[in-house]
Amino acid sequence: MSSLETRGAYDPATNIVYVASEGNLAAAQAVEGLFGSIAGKTVGTAPTVFDVAPTSSTDRLGASLMFVGLAAILGGFLTATVLQLLLPGLSLRVELTVIAVMSVVSAVVPAFVAYGVYGAVSGSILEVLALLALSAFVVGSFHLGGMRLIGPGMMIPTLLIMVLLGVPSSGAAIAPEMVPGFFTTLNNFLPTPALLEGLKRLVYFPAASIGGTVAVMAMWGFLAAGLLGLSVLRHKKDPDEPILSSFAAIPAPENGDSK
Template sequence: MAADHDDDVPRRPSGAHQESGEAPAAGGGRHGGHGRPRGPRERWRAFRTSPFLPAVVILLIVAAGAGLFAGSYTYNMANPTPRRIPAAVVGDATAPSAAAFTDGLERALATSLVLHAYPSRAAARHAVEEQRVFAVVDFRTAGGRTAVRLDVASAAGQSVAQVLASAAPKAARAVRVPLELGDLKPLQRGDPRGLALFYITLAAVILGFVGAIQLSVNARRLLPFERVLAIAANSLLGGFTIAAVVDWWLGALRLPFVQSWLILALTMFTSAMVFTMFNTLFGRWALLPTWGLMVLLGNPSSGGAVSWPLLPSALGRIGQWLPPGASVNAQHTAVYFKDAQHVFPYLVLLLWAVPSTAVFWIWRHRHPGGRELGGRTPPAHAADSGAAA
C-alpha cells in the first residue's frame, strides 16, 4: 500500500523552481553570503551567540580566582608577622632590667607589645581566660636582681605563642636577665600545631555552600520553606559528622561535643544561606561572591591558621566579623576557654544567617527553583538558571 500511495503523489518536474520564478538555492551558481569575508562586528556577533563565549568567561574567572586564592593565603599565612601583641604584666615593669627586657623583646619581634598591668598573677590568668591577652610577663625582683617568667597561651594563638617563645630567650640573653618559660593554655596532644579547629571550620564553611549548590542543581523543585529545612537538616547532619570524625574516630581533639556540633551546624547553615541569598540575587553567578567572601577573605582572616595579632591589622579586624572567623572564635572558646564563654561569635554567625535567610524569603520568587503547589514545574528559564548555578 505504501507503493500505491507513493504513485499517487504528483512528482515535481526537474527545474520547476526555475519556471515558477523561485530563487535558486544558496550557493547555486551565484556567490552566497559566505563568499564575502565577515567583518569584525559580524565575527563578534557570531562569537557572542556561540558556546565559546561562556567558556572563555569561565576560563578567565577561574584563572583570576586561582591567582587571588594563592595570593590571599600566601599573603596572610606564609610569613606571619607580629603587629601588636596584647600581654599582661605583673610586677614592676619600670625597673631598669624589666624595661630593658621588654625593649629587647619588642626589637626581637619587630613589633610592639601592648602591655596591660595587673595586680596579681591570678588577675593576669583571668585576662588570659577572657582572651584579652596572649601572654603573661611576670617580673620578679629579689636581692636587687630581676628575673622574668613568660607564660604564653598556645590555645589562644599557637602562632603568637611560638614567636614569643622564640624571641624571649634572645631578649633575656641580651640584657642578662634570667628567664623562665611556661604555657598557661597548652594545646591538646592530638593537635600540637593548633590547626584542627581551623580545618573543621574550613570543612563546615565549604561544605555548607557546596551543599546549597547541590540542592539548587539536584533538588531545584523544593519550595522555599522546604529548601530552608533541607539546608538545616544538611547542616545538623554535616556538623555531627565532622565532630564525630575528629573526636570519636581520629581522637585529634576532645570536643565539648554538643556545643562544637551545634557551632559547626550553625556555620554550615550560615554558609549555605549566604550562597542561597546570592543565588537569589545573582542567579548563576552566585558562587563568585560566596567564594570571595567565605574562602578568599573569610578563611585566611579567621585567626584559625594564623592568630589575629599576626595578621595584617585590617584583615584581623574584618575576620572577626565574618562567618569563618566567628566560627573559629566560638570553637576556640568552647574547647579551651569554656569558663569564659563569649556571645559575640554566635551573634556574628546569626547576623549573617538571619538576614541571608530573610533576603531569600522576601525575594524567593527570583530564586531559580521551586514549584507551584499544584505540581506544575517552574518556568524553563528558572530551571536553567538553577542548573547553571
C-alpha cells in the same frame, strides 16, 4: 589568657613567660621570642616558659578545629549549590529543611572524625555540634538566597567571603593581630573567623565568651533572611522566569542553510 584577652605575659620577678599555645601557636612562639630577648637583656638568663594551654600530642599544631569548622561551612555551601543546580524548582520550605538536615550532618561527621577517630579534640561536644550546625545552616541559607537571586554566579562571592577572605582572617594559622590590618578588620565580621574562634573558645578556653561569635552569626543570619525574602518577592513577580536563568532552554536553530 584563660579568656583570650592577651596572648602572653612575662613576670620579671620569677623570670617566667606565660603563653597559651592552643590560643595560637604562632602567637605563643612570638611571645616566647619577644620576652626571651627582653629577659636576656634585663635578667641575663633565658626565662622559663609556662604554657597555660599547651597543644595535645594528637594535635601538636592546634589546627584540628580549623578543619572541623571548614567542613561544616563547606557542607552548608555545597548543600545549597546542589539544591539549586541539580534539584531546581523545589519550594523554599523544602530547600531550607534539606539545608537544616544537612547542617546537622555537616556538624556530626567532622566532629566524629576529630573526637572519635583521631582523638584530636575533647570536651564541650554538645556545644561544638550546636555551633557547627548553626554555622552550616547560616552559610547554606545565605548561599541559597543568593543562588535563588542571581544563579550560579553566587558561588564566586560566597567562596570569596567564606574561604578566600575568611580563612586568612580567621587567625587559624596566624593570630589576627599578626596579619595585615585589612584581615584583622575582616576577622570581626566574617562567619568563618567567628566560627573558628568560637570553637577554640568552647574547647580550649571555656571561661572565654562566645558572644562575638553569636553576634556575627546572627548578623549573617539576617543577611540570609533578606536574600531569601528578596528571592521570594522576585519569584512572585515573575513566576514563569526560571530562577537559574543561565539554565534556560536553548532556542532551536532556524531552518535554512548555515554559512
